[in-house]
Amino acid sequence: MNDTLAFSDLEEFYDRLAAAMDAAGAEKESLLLAKLCMTLAHHVGDRATVLRAIGIAAADLDT
Amino acid sequence: MRPAGRGALDSLYFRYPRFAFRRPPELDGAATRHPVIVAGAGPVGLATALELARQDTACVVLDRKDTVSDGSRAICISRHSFETLQQLGVAERFEQKALGWTHGRCHYREHMIYRLTMPHSDDERFFPMYNLQQQYIEQFLIGRAAELPELIDLRWQSEVVGVECDDNQVAVAVATPEGRYTLRGEYLVAADGAASTVRKALGLKLAGENLPGRYVIADVQMQHDFPTERRSFFESAANPHSTVLVHRQPDDIWRVDWQLEPDEDAEIAVEEDNVRRRVQAILDMLGHTGPWELEWWSIYTANTLSLDDYRHGRVLFAGDAARIVPIFGVRGLNNGFDDAVNAAWKLACVLRGEAGEGLLASFTPERRGATLDVFRNAGRSSRFMTPPSRGFALLRKAVLQLSLTQEFTRRFADPRQVVPYTYADSPLTGFPGRDREFAAGVAAGAAAVNCRLGARGYLLDHLGRGFTGLYFSADGEVPAALAGLPGRIGAGLRLLAVARGPGAGTGAHVLVDEQGAAFARYGAGDGTFYLLRPDRHVAARWLTADADEIAAAIAIALGGPA
Numbered sequence: 001m002n003d004t005l006a007f008s009d010l011e012e013f014y015d016r017l018a019a020a021m022d023a024a025g026a027e028k029e030s031l032l033l034a035k036l037c038m039t040l041a042h043h044v045g046d047r048a049t050v051l052r053a054i055g056i057a058a059a060d061l062d063t
Numbered sequence: 064m065r066p067a068g069r070g071a072l073d074s075l076y077f078r079y080p081r082f083a084f085r086r087p088p089e090l091d092g093a094a095t096r097h098p099v100i101v102a103g104a105g106p107v108g109l110a111t112a113l114e115l116a117r118q119d120t121a122c123v124v125l126d127r128k129d130t131v132s133d134g135s136r137a138i139c140i141s142r143h144s145f146e147t148l149q150q151l152g153v154a155e156r157f158e159q160k161a162l163g164w165t166h167g168r169c170h171y172r173e174h175m176i177y178r179l180t181m182p183h184s185d186d187e188r189f190f191p192m193y194n195l196q197q198q199y200i201e202q203f204l205i206g207r208a209a210e211l212p213e214l215i216d217l218r219w220q221s222e223v224v225g226v227e228c229d230d231n232q233v234a235v236a237v238a239t240p241e242g243r244y245t246l247r248g249e250y251l252v253a254a255d256g257a258a259s260t261v262r263k264a265l266g267l268k269l270a271g272e273n274l275p276g277r278y279v280i281a282d283v284q285m286q287h288d289f290p291t292e293r294r295s296f297f298e299s300a301a302n303p304h305s306t307v308l309v310h311r312q313p314d315d316i317w318r319v320d321w322q323l324e325p326d327e328d329a330e331i332a333v334e335e336d337n338v339r340r341r342v343q344a345i346l347d348m349l350g351h352t353g354p355w356e357l358e359w360w361s362i363y364t365a366n367t368l369s370l371d372d373y374r375h376g377r378v379l380f381a382g383d384a385a386r387i388v389p390i391f392g393v394r395g396l397n398n399g400f401d402d403a404v405n406a407a408w409k410l411a412c413v414l415r416g417e418a419g420e421g422l423l424a425s426f427t428p429e430r431r432g433a434t435l436d437v438f439r440n441a442g443r444s445s446r447f448m449t450p451p452s453r454g455f456a457l458l459r460k461a462v463l464q465l466s467l468t469q470e471f472t473r474r475f476a477d478p479r480q481v482v483p484y485t486y487a488d489s490p491l492t493g494f495p496g497r498d499r500e501f502a503a504g505v506a507a508g509a510a511a512v513n514c515r516l517g518a519r520g521y522l523l524d525h526l527g528r529g530f531t532g533l534y535f536s537a538d539g540e541v542p543a544a545l546a547g548l549p550g551r552i553g554a555g556l557r558l559l560a561v562a563r564g565p566g567a568g569t570g571a572h573v574l575v576d577e578q579g580a581a582f583a584r585y586g587a588g589d590g591t592f593y594l595l596r597p598d599r600h601v602a603a604r605w606l607t608a609d610a611d612e613i614a615a616a617i618a619i620a621l622g623g624p625a
Contacts, residue, residue, distance in 0.1 A: 007474055011443065018457075020456035026453060059467075
């Protein structure tokens with residue numbers, strides 16, 4: 001896997017994504033996130049990593 | 064607020080002093096023009112007075128109250144503030160009472176997801192953070208002020224009711240139990256808090272945002288066995304939809320903060336029965352089974368509000384009078400101390416004739432710059448602690464849940480505690496090209512760091528009242544051109560020689576860096592020079608000292624030609 005994102009960049013991503021979700025609205029927010037994931041997966045470019053990410057995201061959903 | 068049946072100052076652990084009104088000469092016709100008037104005897108006003116006194120400048124402090132803060136309020140004091148308190152001559156009494164701490168724990172549901180560890184080492188005299196109730200903070204500062212009666216005239220029960228300012232002086236209308244008088248001064252420092260009378264009298268307004276999210280803060284007294292750490296709880300059993308914070312204070316007092324849910328009515332939330340119920344739920348969650356007593360509580364809303372200009376002619380605004388910052392990261396009090404010191408040393412230099420308009424003009428860019436930096440940091444903290452929208456709430460939930468198994472999101476729970484602001488862009492910070500020649504050390508504009516010096520204590524113990532030059536060398540011998548600088552400069556300059564080992568240089572000004580810590584922390588080689596301002600910030604630095612440039616840097620740090 002490539003180098004991971006610097007924490008300060010991750011923070012900026014957090015803020016921008018929250019703003020984008022608010023702009024999309026509750027109804028379309030899932031679609032926005034799905035498109036985002038597809039785009040990110042494409043750019044990550046590593047099969048094992050993106051499949052593992054689905055597992056990570058699916059864990060602990062009931063907590 | 065206090066429990067039913069107890070008065071506003073009826074505390075379980077603190078005996079409130081009552082300060083008498085003393086009839087000032089102005090009520091009997093005296094027309095003294097004082098160098099500085101300070102409005103407000105809270106921590107910021109008192110720190111202003113003590114720094115002015117350290118600079119041998121007299122002031123009159125006015126406060127309408129006859130005692131100290133009615134509640135514990137601002138309880139976290141940073142290391143940088145402690146280094147300031149040391150310069151003000153009060154660190155020892157603070158250390159005896161305050162609880163130092165370095166760590167914190169952040170929990171999501173019942174899991175600990177982040178361990179806060181603040182930078183700390185043997186080179187530090189002070190802990191990264193201390194907890195102490197605001198009443199004690201004020202009491203200790205007042206105690207020090209009382210030791211300096213020739214320099215600090217502390218006037219209680221003296222309310223500022225009007226301010227007039229022209230090019231030559233400031234006139235403050237003061238209301239007292241024995242009538243009104245006009246107090247005249249060269250300068251006024253407004254440290255009179257969030258509801259500043261001075262600000263209103265001059266028709267100035269704070270601008271900015273009121274953030275969503277309200278917290279109830281409550282103090283309880285109990286025997287509770289847990290170290291002094293910051294504890295935060297997201298979605299705990301005690302407050303499933305929001306956040307709880309827990310801090311230990313001296314005298315077996317514990318601060319518990321809980322966030323109200325968006326639809327909760329604030330007035331109902333602060334009713335005593337409801338406060339008791341929430342406190343009990345939080346103590347249950349903490350596993351505290353013993354008795355407890357309710358001491359005091361208050362409600363708090365996060366704001367990012369600031370004046371556009373912290374200086375209005377001969378009036379400088381400090382602390383909450385200048386700006387209101389969110390509670391997260393403990394920046395209100397600590398930045399207030401920095402405002403106080405910044406205003407005070409500059410006013411003292413101007414009143415001594417060592418500096419002019421340019422030095423006072425630097426107050427706003429430096430201190431408002433610090434505020435805007437706080438807003439950036441505290442804004443992030445606030446968006447995490449009290450998510451302002453559905454998007455932020457969902458993302459917080461996502462990073463908290465990921466933190467159960469993933470390391471990479473855990474830092475989002477870091478409280479981003481206050482760090483001193485770097486005056487990199489200040490008009491007082493000189494020779495940026497020389498600064499860039501360093502690969503390490505303390506950047507120009509940043510606050511000086513401490514170092515252990517063995518028998519000689521710590522580096523910051525030795526700084527002067529005015530500017531300090533740190534000259535790094537092998538043997539402590541100072542070249543003639545540098546040794547002549549204090550005589551060349553009108554403003555006070557203390558030269559300290561930091562030596563790798565004992566050698567040719569002798570005298571009290573030679574500090575032997577036994578462990579090499581000072582050379583390392585300052586990124587210094589033989590011949591390196593740091594110029595420190597009276598407030599311990601680096602005015603400029605040189606890998607290899609240059610006496611003419613140092614003299615020029617002092618002139619720049621004093622705001623240009625007087």
